[in-house]
Each structure stands twice: as structure tokens, then as C-alpha cells.
Amino acid sequence: MGRGDRRKCKCCLKLFRPDPRNRRHQYYCSASGCRAASKAASQVRWLAKPENQSYFRGPVNVARVQAWRARHPGYWRKGRRAGPALQDVSMAQPIGSAVETANAARSPLQDVLIAQPAVLIGLIAHMVGTPLQDDIVRTADRLLRLGRDILATSAVRTATPDGGAGRDRLRDVLQDPRPP
Numbered sequence: 001m002g003r004g005d006r007r008k009c010k011c012c013l014k015l016f017r018p019d020p021r022n023r024r025h026q027y028y029c030s031a032s033g034c035r036a037a038s039k040a041a042s043q044v045r046w047l048a049k050p051e052n053q054s055y056f057r058g059p060v061n062v063a064r065v066q067a068w069r070a071r072h073p074g075y076w077r078k079g080r081r082a083g084p085a086l087q088d089v090s091m092a093q094p095i096g097s098a099v100e101t102a103n104a105a106r107s108p109l110q111d112v113l114i115a116q117p118a119v120l121i122g123l124i125a126h127m128v129g130t131p132l133q134d135d136i137v138r139t140a141d142r143l144l145r146l147g148r149d150i151l152a153t154s155a156v157r158t159a160t161p162d163g164g165a166g167r168d169r170l171r172d173v174l175q176d177p178r179p180p
Contacts, residue, residue: 011037 006015009029016029028038046052069075125131128139 009034010041 005017007018007027008014009016009031010027011034012029012031014029018026028034121136124136124139124143128135130136
């Protein structure tokens with residue numbers, strides 16, 4: 001690039017090289033203060049045009065804003081509401097002794113527990129007998145439905161035992177993991 005490619009910034013008056021794709025109308029360098037000055041000058045030029053003088057004014061725009069404010073009362077005054085929790089409530093678990101906790105912290109089993117998702121996928125692939133993702137997804141869906149059914153019927157089972165129907169269904173899933 002020759003010296004003729006450089007241009008003086010209208011804000012900081014330093015020499016800069018305009019972007020080749022934007023050379024014909026880039027008059028400000030890339031410094032943050034100069035970019036802000038460029039934006040301000042652009043807005044002044046836009047507002048100076050007669051067709052833009054009443055762009056956000058007039059009865060149509062006033063009615064539009066009033067209707068929006070009527071539909072959204074207190075929009076700027078209210079803080080954000082906390083939505084519903086994105087996870088299920090976890091069941092309380094008894095706290096073990098400090099000795100057991102200290103032993104568990106040093107156990108290499110913790111490394112396996114960190115890798116639980118990979119272990120679960122590997123177990124399902126082993127059960128299905130194929131590493132294909134579609135088969136794993138189908139089996140995982142079946143196992144999830146089975147687990148939900150077991151959990152949903154466990155409360156009913158304590159009142160009226162069903163003779164192990166859940167065990168029979170688990171055996172069927174393990175023998176034939178294809179969806180029904």
C-alpha cells in the first residue's frame with residue numbers, strides 16, 4: 001500500500017488506512033471515541049433530511065406507542081419475575097459421616113461418577129449391541145419411559161402389590177430394545 005491509501009480521521013486527526021471495501025465513505029478511524037463521533041455525525045445527517053424530521057412523531061406513531069403501553073403496563077417499572085424452576089425437586093438424602101465423605105473424596109470411584117453420561121451411553125450401546133446413535137436414542141427413550149412408569153407406580157405398588165409386573169417389563173426391554 002502506498003502513502004495515498006491513508007486518510008486523516010475527522011475526529012482524532014490521525015492518519016489511518018480505511019477498509020478497502022468501505023474506502024469511499026470511511027472518514028473515521030476504528031478508535032472507540034472516533035466510532036462514537038462517526039455515529040453521532042451520521043445521526044445528525046439523518047435527522048437533517050426533511051423526510052426524517054417527523055419520523056417518530058405524528059398521530060399514528062403516538063397512537064401506536066400508547067396502544068403498546070396500554071398492553072404492557074408497568075414495563076419499565078417492574079423487575080424481572082423469577083420463572084418456574086428448570087429442574088425437578090431433588091429428594092432429600094441422609095448425610096453420611098465425615099469419615100465416609102473424606103474416603104469418598106479420595107476414592108477413584110469419583111472419576112467414574114464424573115464420567116456418568118459417557119458410562120450410561122456405553123452401557124446402553126452394550127445392551128443394544130450397536131453403537132449407532134439412533135438405536136441408543138430409541139433404547140434410552142424406552143428405558144426413560146420404563147423408569148417413569150416404575151416411579152409412578154411405586155406408590156401404588158406399596159398399597160396393592162402387582163406381583164412384579166415392572167420386573168417383567170424390564171426383562172422384556174432388555175431382551176428386545178426396539179420400540180413397540
